[in-house]
Amino acid sequence: MTDSGAHALDASAIQALIRPESIAVIGATADANKLNGRPLHYLRRDGYRGRIYPVNPNREEVIGFKCYPDVESLPEAPQMAIVAVAARRAVAAIEALGRKGTRAAIVFGAGFGETGEDGRRLERQLLDTARETGIRVCGPNNLGVINAFDGVTATFSQYASEPPVAGPVAFASQSGAFGTGIAALARSRGVGFGYFVNTGNEADITSTEVLEQLLDDDRIEVAAAYLEGLKNPESLLRLAGKAIRLGKPLVLTKVGRKAAGVRAAASHTGALAGEDAVFDGIARQYGIVRARNEEHMLDLVSAFTACAPPRGPRVAIVTQSGGAAALMADRAEELGLEVPVLGEDTQARLRATIPPFGIPGNPVDLTAQFIAEPAVLTKSVEIALSDPGIDIAVIWFQLMHAFADELIDVLLELKRSVRKPFVVCWLAAPEAAVARLRGEGIFVSGATERAIDAIAGLHAYGEALRRLRGTTRPVSGATRPDGVGAARPLPTVAARHLLSGAGIPLVDAELAADADAAAVIAARLGLPAVVKIESPDIPHKSETDGVRLGLASTDEVRAAAADVLAAASRHRGDARIDGVVVQPMAGPGTELVMGVRRDPVFGPVAMLGLGGVFVEMLKDVAFARAPLMREDVPSMIESLESRAVLRGARGRPAVDMESLTDILVALSRFAVDRPEIVEIDLNPVVAGPDGLTAVDWLVLSTEPRRVDGTPREEG
């Protein structure tokens, strides 16, 4: 469904889900303690103004609403329906609703894909029925949706046991229980969820698809989601692009960072898990702010609703406690933020403002003097933020129950007087003061490091906006892997031909059928040379002692070629042996690893890392989705632990970033254009004084015969 007609249809179905003019409740009952009773009570309580149709053959009315015996008897096609019947009866209900003309339905029932083969069969049946009759399904195995602006409390979530409070955040969750917990925490912090959508098993409608629609609502400033797996990655990428275009931050928490979490998530949703490092790279590439957990998510969401992103990473810390200041400075540095010493002028102005025992550097320590004289705080923050070397400030204090009103006045005055953003960290604060400040659009953290974490999120988003706004990302075609199972390595020379044609610089390589031919080729390509066994049955050449480096003469080449051919026959008598590949030996340089692979979720992705232990032991690689824009490469590098080496740390020459970008972009385009290519590994690419050159490569393809290799190789 990528054509715009289908997409517009989807949009109107999602609108029906979240902003219906009429709602039917299939299986409605009057008991507010039952999950099929709660939605009616909530809809009435929260002033839903559309038409409500309980459906239940055993009742005439339910809590004052006229009740209908079946879907067919309804006076109109309800725009949306809540299907609150057992799993085995849900398919029939969806069929009846679809035929009636209902656009969207929420299916509460559990017992579908999350429970094993029988459940998966039932879920497929549900989806087939929905597709056939043109209705879209939210769920199954979910708690429903809430549109707090319009009183659409179409849920049995405990969160709705108190009336939802509308606000500028659209929130979607695959998990019902965790989503409920997050929504309740948000309410207790005064963060209003304008929309709450639980998508459960996502048989049809996904969280990202709903958020895509919700972003269009002018009352929504931030989108947030809790994800376990991605059933519709294209929708996530569309959502991310739209969020950047509209300047509305998208905050995601996704589990599956580690094997244990992947296993846990898979066991209860059956969702497909791609590699977490790939998700992480694509999130960065698309300007998605990833939150570690529910606390971090709510901190970021609150910060985004209150604060503009800073223009850079430079933080001023203004505090009554040197201790807290030191903790924040530590955290800032850990997160790649800066706490620069303030300019001479700024320090002089601060010195004239703060008490004699205060410290005007950065952190700025006001001591407790500002309690007696609140203007000290106001002025100090103004002065610190006026420094051209500062982008954002954090103000820290604790308790102050006796002076809360004065402090609130100071902070509100600052909110009016300063142009740069600031956040507040107030430990053990009076609850009313925090509520008041949050209500006035000031971000208040109750934990010292978390205030800095929020600044890091604001900065990351600002950086993404600067990088991505105004760019147009090319849309790639199919993202699913093509028959990965059948992939085989291409012969070395054929692979070289293919990659070279795609613009990748590689060292020369030719196939020699025997030792004498190898010597002749080496003389032509240049010495010293490298000889490697060539066999489709020996993917790991070192297994059979199949590689010889630094061969200084044609005699050495001949002897080495004879050796590796003999060793291969000895170790693997059954293998087809094509000969040996001869290459000139590469010069010295920094060794990189570059490549593309097909992620099961996102399709072709490009990979970059520094060679050696960084890849082998530390898995320090960065991913981005193909095709890459040139702008994507600096942030890939930024995310590497080993970035300093690439930039020329410790006396090494810096890697040529233009060439590196050329290669990554070319690889990524190639992978998009050639869906039969499953994986390319250039390992290593040597970045030397004469630029970058791949000296070893592996290309896995599902169609080795289609490759335009040299005829000799294809035999």
Add this chain to the structure above:
Amino acid sequence: MTDSGAHALDASAIQALIRPESIAVIGATADANKLNGRPLHYLRRDGYRGRIYPVNPNREEVIGFKCYPDVESLPEAPQMAIVAVAARRAVAAIEALGRKGTRAAIVFGAGFGETGEDGRRLERQLLDTARETGIRVCGPNNLGVINAFDGVTATFSQYASEPPVAGPVAFASQSGAFGTGIAALARSRGVGFGYFVNTGNEADITSTEVLEQLLDDDRIEVAAAYLEGLKNPESLLRLAGKAIRLGKPLVLTKVGRKAAGVRAAASHTGALAGEDAVFDGIARQYGIVRARNEEHMLDLVSAFTACAPPRGPRVAIVTQSGGAAALMADRAEELGLEVPVLGEDTQARLRATIPPFGIPGNPVDLTAQFIAEPAVLTKSVEIALSDPGIDIAVIWFQLMHAFADELIDVLLELKRSVRKPFVVCWLAAPEAAVARLRGEGIFVSGATERAIDAIAGLHAYGEALRRLRGTTRPVSGATRPDGVGAARPLPTVAARHLLSGAGIPLVDAELAADADAAAVIAARLGLPAVVKIESPDIPHKSETDGVRLGLASTDEVRAAAADVLAAASRHRGDARIDGVVVQPMAGPGTELVMGVRRDPVFGPVAMLGLGGVFVEMLKDVAFARAPLMREDVPSMIESLESRAVLRGARGRPAVDMESLTDILVALSRFAVDRPEIVEIDLNPVVAGPDGLTAVDWLVLSTEPRRVDGTPREEG
């Protein structure tokens, strides 16, 4: 002050500070809003039963207490005094109190060491006066101390504006404002601070010294501190040792993890900052649990007061939410915990207990069924914990306002019925329920990942207890560096002699005065050989092209020696050149870095790391304080990112751990025995098939003449 008499004297002074039978307040006033007024009000409010003596020449009485004009007029020597006068008058007050016989005084005033040279002078004067007259000083620049058991609220901290609540935690903080915030947060979580001690500038009494005494109180179960720098590292180490002996966890938050935090801490306390990696290593070595920040500290403190440490790292996750479970599983793996699949038997028993849509693996997903049937929760946790492969459980749910009482009953029943520890994570919980559970000794986290962080802390402490209990750590002598400034490198052969005598295996090395001598030596030591320039003026040999490796014949050795000698003269005509060092070339193997250095805080520390980028780029090294016990080495290795390589990952042979331990222990003993040795670097030590051998070394000493080197070298 290491002799036991002095130590006993200190103990009684600290007892006077925290448990005084009489208290004088110097500069007392009646105004409860002033810092010199609050303590009297608080002492009266909190029922302090000792004798109280306000001292103020301008008053006859203060809030009902008879007031004295000066210290001399007091009817007895007060055991403790609060000096609440300006900095410049504090020295006179301390002198008078010391002469009167007062044991300990709190000096509130700011304007001492934290404010510059004048202040530092005043602080030294204060300390000299105290030492002269035998009184111990807490502060200056602090908020005072609280002993909540005995109503000793000797503070002007805002925390005491409500009466302190006694409990099993002894807390000390160098920072007043941050300490106050932490104490207030603890109260709001129901964590009772039996003692609260703010030590400010620590001119005399340190946080760790006070905690050492407080640990003896049977009512104290956990000690916690916020530190910015260590003025008395011996006291920290004694405290840590005592905490392990008594089985009372010690939780520390220390800033200065990064350069920015170090600068921030230094600017406001002037405290000496050692290297953070050294502090981290020593904390691990001594069984101190390090908390990242105030939230983490309070989570750990709460967990320790409620939970026994688990016997191992294996966690069962029991939950109503697969999403939260996946997040917890991710976090557990990140922190080195395990979430093992439950045994077949356990799964079968669970399957018979939980509802059909539940999942019996691990995480155990109960769905929401346990709300209707609380026994499902009780039984599931009992079954999961009965699995011999499980050490601890975490139980997760959210909201449940309507079922809070049932859940409380379940958890209290579990607390009685299970022997293994468990923690609870309850999102958006009813406040009363959390308070009740905490009161009953159950740890409740309000955030998903933080529940796992707490388990990791419990496990780390359990591991430290198993490792350290029953061991006796050798006490080393001086820990301060001896004249580091004057240190010079020893000649290579002299250094080899010294290290070899200490039991370190090193490759052969001899000095050759000229090229011919080099060839003769190489023939004797074995080929291939290495030649290096030897000059006290060329510490970095590669600068002058001064190293040649892999010399295969005596001719090559001769030529190489002539080359490096000529190059040295050419590059550094002014240098004294002693000749070349000749060594046999080392075989292949895993390259390690080992050494000792003198930390400015802790004195001699041993260092271990994997060579190459792990040390150069990633600073992946582990420290422990010398002298090492053999038991210290495994946890050093455990803390390395590169530990898998040492253990033989990816087909490499494992490093011989016995030999590695021998060398580290020998190095550490040597550093303790020879205070003139400032630094030893063995880089690399090659771990090959024949064991470990150092192939390059550097020894810095303040007394190069005292070294027992070969005569030839000493010329």
